Amino acid sequence: MGNHLIELKHIRKSFFGVDVLKDLNFSIEKGVSTSLIGENGCGKSTMIKIISGFYEFDYGEIVINGKKYHHLTPIEAMHEGIQVVYQDFSLFPNITVAENIMTNSLIADNRRGIPWKEMTQSAKKALERIGADIDTDILVSELSVAQKQLVAIARAIVMDAKLIIMDEPTSAITYKEIEILLKIVQELNAAGIAVLFVSHKLDEVKAVSKNVSVMRNGNIVYSGGIEGMTQEKMVFYMTGRELVSRTFIYERPNTEPVLQVKGLGLKNYYKDINFDVYEGEVVGITGLLGCGRSELAKSLFGLMPCDCGEIYMHGNAVQIRSVRDAMKSKIAYVPEDRLTEGLHLSSSISDNAIVCLMEKLSSRCGFLNKRKMVETYQEVLNRVSIAGMEYDKEVRMLSGGNQQKVLLLKWIATEPDLLILNCPTVGVDVGSKSDIHELVHKIAETGVSVVVISDDLPEIRQLCNRAYMMHDGMFCNEFKISETTSEEMEHFLTNNIKGREE
């Protein structure tokens, strides 16, 4: 097997007596992109850290470029051309783009002086190689997320990378930027640089890589070419169970709609929005990033009040100018970014679960009723299984999927009539995603109306019975999921992209 760049043989690693990697075998070919997928906690990041030398392994050997290692340091890994583009990019916000790109290589070469001019030139060359047009003199803190990613990739190239490991590279960038990234990966491959693409999103895996490896419980359970691999198979390997994807069947009751929106508009974001949502219905709103979907959701919850149009709840006109107004109208909103907008990360799970109910749980003088609190959070949290859940554990200790479940439960606890979910499963692994979908359906069956905002078409198809497509701030299509194929929906979405580019 002469074309292997790196081979992991019988690697074992345990932390505090818990086996994280169990007799793992894995290899990457030269100049080829390989995808690594697996649920949270399956050992992906441990494996990445072993390949890049940050963790020592307990047993086994790593062969890189034909050289055997029984012990690999970060410096050795770097000299073998292994580079990691971390999820957080590991860039320095307070220094320029040029210095960010060149610093690691200057440190690796043990240069004591700072060759400012040479640095700028080399950085420009590296950016050119990946076709990125970024001013090298500005600070990294002024860049967009996608630009930061390109800078991180340029930095890896400067280090003479033979293997670039990209840890969930698409989780924070837009549709179009993802396309650019996928193109860059292909160019890197053409230049002989192998890429290990770690991702949750199965369609990207298919688009970008030649080989795919699936990890589960510290082992590689599947390794092979991407041809013949289907979404269903991947999910099966990742979770070890067949996930039934049933569409949501819904019959409209003979009542008036829970939510009715007429001619809603907000300058620069969206205009002339008309739609209604009935009791127990799950309605999707989809469209590309920047089409106004998030802003519309925020308007319905009073975060970005609309400037024209009418909103009716149960047939009564309501004014929603603030979050308090929205909560009074029994509207709940689960934000897109759970880390910064939704959860108190360093507070306990139980406190997070009942934070919206504090007013109900306190006496008239403002004292909290402890006993009632315990009863309430137990009731709230027992609605769905959360792995590794203890009531007093800090929320940040949970995985992304489980955090999202806590966030959902917190809002369900307010017993809303209308629940707005903004990208409910971003950065959540497949197993938890399916749990969350099930939870949403359960809520809808109790009569709560749900609005789901998402750019993930398969998700919309699985969750909703009806969906609107949004484009440039306006609704352009309405679909009944049971009467529309996914190809038709994708067709509309891509037409919108083309329309925008022209």
Add this chain to the structure above:
Amino acid sequence: MAKRILKSNECVLIVLIAVLLVAFYTVNPAVLSLGNVFSMCSSATLNAIFALPVLLIFVSGGIDLSFMAIASFIMFTTTKILLNNNWNPSIVIVFLIGIGMGIGLGCINALFVNAIKLPIFIVTLATQFLFDGSILAFVGTGKQVVPGKMADFGKMALLQIESDGGRISTLRATVLIVVVLYILIWLLLWHTRLGRNFYLIGGDMQAAERAGINVKKTYVLLFVIVGAICGIGGIVNACTLRTVIAGDLIGGEMPVIAAVIIGGANAEEGKGNVVATLLGVILITVISNNLTILKVPSYMQEFILGIFIILSTVSQVLRNRQKYR
């Protein structure tokens, strides 16, 4: 490029200093006399020296509260050692003693920061009291007159100009120390790996570790350099005042930190540079010196300084926001 320079903090500070000087000049033409300029230089000297340790720790992502306590400790202890041994060595040796002690005290700070992994702010909050208290507890109390050669250095003039009225204006030699230190630290921060590593740690410590920087070693060197500068500052203060009092200097931290902040340094983002820091010191000196001449009471001066800090930070934030658009 030209726009970037015009919008830079340095440029805004220079304009501000110029405007202030003109404003003071219209009220009192003596502001721009050689005598006043020299006196502003003298009073800026100490703040300028102490601004460097603050700046160095700021760019490394921390806030140092112990720099004055270190200087105070060194100032008093060095004098005490010399007097007790009846020793009157050349000023170079005095400085070497001060620097040596500064390195030692800096190591204590580094030890706590590295070993207990506590934020610099908390460590130096503790060591500030530690150093301050140990002067009175172990070294001595009261007032001492410094040995002759130290006093001579304090009085040494770089330039002496007699004006028409026969008044002699003196530019003190201690200004040279400021010039040399600022050039050295500028070289350190811009042209050495170590200096850049300070910025990297201040920008993102985890990323710095991943880049292969030995963070603990860098912290030791940082606190050693900071301690050495504090030592120099302490000795300069002793020479200038010619008498030292236990606990002197302590309490003077805030104007220095204010100057560094006005100079655009920011511990949270690991930002700051030598030139802007010096401009910050000059701005503060121009304000307080000339207000004193105009007999504005010190509480009013503090009030005005507070307004300046708010204005400068607000203007920095606003300019940053503009950039994002």
